[in-house]
Amino acid sequence: xxxxxxxxxxxxxxxxxxxxxxxxxxxxxxxxxxxxxxxxxxxxxxxxxxxxxxxxxxxxxxxxxxxxxxxxxxxxxxxxxx
Amino acid sequence: xxxxxxxxxxxxxxxxxxxxxxxxxxxxxxxxxxxxxxxxxxxxxxxxxxxxxxxxxxxxxxxxxxxxxxxxxxxxxxxxxx
Amino acid sequence: xxxxxxxxxxxxxxxxxxxxxxxxxxxxxxxxxxxxxxxxxxxxxxxxxxxxxxxxxxxxxxxxxxxxxxxxxxxxxxxxxxxxxxxxxxxxxxxxxxxxxxxxxxxxxxxxxxxxxxxxxxxxxxxxxxxxxxxxxxxxxxxxxxxxxxxxxxxx
Amino acid sequence: xxxxxxxxxxxxxxxxxxxxxxxxxxxxxxxxxxxxxxxxxxxxxxxxxxxxxxxxxxxxxxxxxxxxxxxxxxxxxxxxxxxxxxxxxxxxxxxxxxxxxxxxxxxxxxxxxxxxxxxxxxxxxxxxxxxxxxxxxxxxxxxxxxxxxxxxxxxx
Numbered sequence: 001x002x003x004x005x006x007x008x009x010x011x012x013x014x015x016x017x018x019x020x021x022x023x024x025x026x027x028x029x030x031x032x033x034x035x036x037x038x039x040x041x042x043x044x045x046x047x048x049x050x051x052x053x054x055x056x057x058x059x060x061x062x063x064x065x066x067x068x069x070x071x072x073x074x075x076x077x078x079x080x081x082x
Numbered sequence: 083x084x085x086x087x088x089x090x091x092x093x094x095x096x097x098x099x100x101x102x103x104x105x106x107x108x109x110x111x112x113x114x115x116x117x118x119x120x121x122x123x124x125x126x127x128x129x130x131x132x133x134x135x136x137x138x139x140x141x142x143x144x145x146x147x148x149x150x151x152x153x154x155x156x157x158x159x160x161x162x163x164x
Numbered sequence: 165x166x167x168x169x170x171x172x173x174x175x176x177x178x179x180x181x182x183x184x185x186x187x188x189x190x191x192x193x194x195x196x197x198x199x200x201x202x203x204x205x206x207x208x209x210x211x212x213x214x215x216x217x218x219x220x221x222x223x224x225x226x227x228x229x230x231x232x233x234x235x236x237x238x239x240x241x242x243x244x245x246x247x248x249x250x251x252x253x254x255x256x257x258x259x260x261x262x263x264x265x266x267x268x269x270x271x272x273x274x275x276x277x278x279x280x281x282x283x284x285x286x287x288x289x290x291x292x293x294x295x296x297x298x299x300x301x302x303x304x305x306x307x308x309x310x311x312x313x314x315x316x317x318x319x320x
Numbered sequence: 321x322x323x324x325x326x327x328x329x330x331x332x333x334x335x336x337x338x339x340x341x342x343x344x345x346x347x348x349x350x351x352x353x354x355x356x357x358x359x360x361x362x363x364x365x366x367x368x369x370x371x372x373x374x375x376x377x378x379x380x381x382x383x384x385x386x387x388x389x390x391x392x393x394x395x396x397x398x399x400x401x402x403x404x405x406x407x408x409x410x411x412x413x414x415x416x417x418x419x420x421x422x423x424x425x426x427x428x429x430x431x432x433x434x435x436x437x438x439x440x441x442x443x444x445x446x447x448x449x450x451x452x453x454x455x456x457x458x459x460x461x462x463x464x465x466x467x468x469x470x471x472x473x474x475x476x
Contacts, residue, residue, distance in 0.1 A: 078309030081288020160465030163444020
């Protein structure tokens with residue numbers, strides 16, 4: 001199982017803050033995106049958004065970052081703090 | 083008459099804080115230096131010090147800055163405040 | 165504690181943090197403090213409030229990493245990063261970055277580095293509620309990231 | 321008063337100056353404060369005191385010019401330059417530079433510019449009284465200007 005978190009604008013557009021992905025057999029973020037979109041086809045356009053940032057276990061990551069069961073993955077728009 | 087001020091290390095080495103120069107007929111700082119050294123020959127070496135800074139009427143100046151009677155001229159070592 | 169990181173809803177006291185940054189053995193020669201505040205719009209637009217969302221498990225870790233990176237690049241004595249979350253009003257303090265060092269250039273550069281990197285890599289998001297003019301209804305928008313911030317972060 | 325310049329023997333209160341820098345109409349987004357302190361030597365050397373001489377008629381004029389130059393180059397709201405003179409002890413505050421602006425880069429760069437230029441063009445001189453080791457007699461030296469300060473001033 002992989003815990004997936006969404007933040008800010010993305011959370012509001014998806015209408016989802018946390019998603020628990022079961023039975024994922026892929027190896028990286030790209031494959032996780034494809035897996036999620038297959039289950040939630042109307043999210044496809046949102047996941048194609050180039051500027052979407054990715055974190056794996058609270059560290060910045062990219063589309064080819066490896067993931068495994070037990071990881072926490074987060075997707076969010078460019079940050080605007082400070 | 084030109085009022086000449088000396089500061090910090092320079093003031094101590096010359097043993098002089100203020101000098102009132104009378105009958106100076108030159109036109110710039112270089113000529114003032116020569117004039118002062120003529121009256122105080124033992125200051126010659128000190129006035130040849132390349133790094134000596136110059137101010138005329140409280141603004142930074144250089145050897146060729148024009149001066150006239152009534153001006154206040156200051157000589158001092160590189161500054162070390164802050 | 166050499167490097168302090170705090171993410172909190174409460175306000176912070178800049179003067180208290182200044183005193184903490186000055187090391188007690190008088191080897192501190194320079195302190196640089198940056199304070200970021202909630203800026204109101206230019207009338208007739210008016211900012212009603214700002215809501216700061218963050219990724220709680222990630223923010224403090226990220227800010228701690230920034231402190232460590234700054235310490236690796238510059239000769240620093242102490243660093244402080246405090247970032248507020250939740251609902252803020254115009255004029256409120258949002259973020260404090262403080263750095264102490266023996267020489268001023270280290271403190272200046274490290275404080276800028278931390279702010280530039282925080283702006284592009286710390287998981288905070290601002291949502292503004294504003295009045296387009298005094299008679300209109302309040303509207304809410306997520307603030308967009310600025311390209312200029314990305315460029316400032318790239319220079320380090 | 322947009323630009324404050326003070327040369328004084330008295331200490332200053334950083335927090336009071338911070339509050340002055342924040343404009344009251346909430347258009348201030350960034351404040352950068354720099355505080356320079358009297359730094360002690362590394363043991364066994366010990367700094368007894370620091371005497372700051374200046375050129376009274378020139379210092380405030382020079383610092384006022386620096387504020388104006390900073391305002392001409394960056395979009396600033398308020399600036400503060402306070403420099404102390406006379407006898408200071410290890411840990412004492414010497415100089416405060418504060419800048420407020422809408423955006424952080426203006427405040428950061430202007431504060432650095434003012435400090436770099438102050439270091440090479442404001443007529444202050446430091447004389448240190450130090451103990452080479454705890455059992456020796458105190459000795460006094462005029463501090464030498466640093467080439468690195470000249471280089472930092474040249475970059476603007």
